[in-house]
Amino acid sequence: MTYKGGAVIIESDFKSEIPESVKEAIFEASKKLPFSVFWHISARNTIGKKQHANMPQNMFLGKNLPLQDLLGHPKCRIFVSRCSMESVLIATYHGVPIICLPATHFDESVASFVEKHGTGVILPRKNITGKLLFNAISGVSNDPSFRGISRHLAETLRDQPETPGDRFIFAIQNLERHRDHKHYSQVKKQNFISTHYWDVCIALTLVVILFLFTLSCGLWFIFHTFSDSITVVNVDRKKII
Missing domain, CATH: 3.40.50.2000 (Glycogen Phosphorylase B;)
Structure with missing residues (x-):
């Protein structure tokens, strides 16, 4: 059908x-x-x-x-x-x-x-x-x-002056014509750390380490405060006995 x-x-x-x-x-x-x-x-x-x-x-x-x-x-x-x-x-x-x-x-x-x-x-x-x-x-x-x-x-x-395909072809040809222009060669001037975003990775790693350190310190403080209170209670009980 x-x-x-x-x-x-x-x-x-x-x-x-x-x-x-x-x-x-x-x-x-x-x-x-x-x-x-x-x-x-x-x-x-x-x-x-x-x-x-x-x-x-x-x-x-x-x-x-x-x-x-x-x-x-x-x-x-x-x-x-x-x-x-x-x-x-x-x-x-x-x-x-x-x-x-x-x-x-x-x-x-x-x-x-x-x-x-x-x-x-x-x-x-x-x-x-x-x-x-x-x-x-x-x-x-x-x-x-x-x-x-x-x-x-x-x-x-x-309603555009040219088709998307024409714009793509122009961009490739423009890159070929102006290959040595400084606007297209900025990446080459960057160092290894900036090019591969190592600075961002290091900053994020430091943030994670700082967070884990703060969390561990907080847990350590809570644990020791709780254990000290238990010790004080046990000592008071022994004195009463």
Whole structure:
């Protein structure tokens, strides 16, 4: 079966295991979508054998999928993401609307930026359902304003006097042309200690030694104070006897 309507990219790179509610919502929503669904999961996340057996026909599941290439494809319609800074920047660069499933407080701040600028919507990850995710994907994909704003931001990011590749080539050629310039030869003038950061290592080592010395002195003082008090008590007991 082919799906010519486009593709939905799902990224669920959670720092811990993917919640079961999120898995079920993704599977349920994917079955109803007229798009191809590419689900990118990280090495730390797993999908059970039972869920693999019930995987929709339009879903392609894989670890470490090339998000840059998938989001840059002209058929990409929607990006479902937990809203890490890197993934949002990639999607914005390629002009792809985003559906946010934030996992942390930092993700929520990035997701609020996406929603504020009109390039996506936020869904509650704890209360996510297949119906809610399906309605969000359908609504964003059918609303041209999300795509229009996303493409406008992408054009703004790409509006540069030269490409990143051209800047890289210029930097290499500039280094070759001015190889003997003092600006590029400062490292050669540094001594062995500064070049290999031995001064920093020595300073950190002294700090650690000072900390351990202070800690040992404190423990020694507490031990001897406690032992002296016990000795005084024993002496007083002997006098009473």
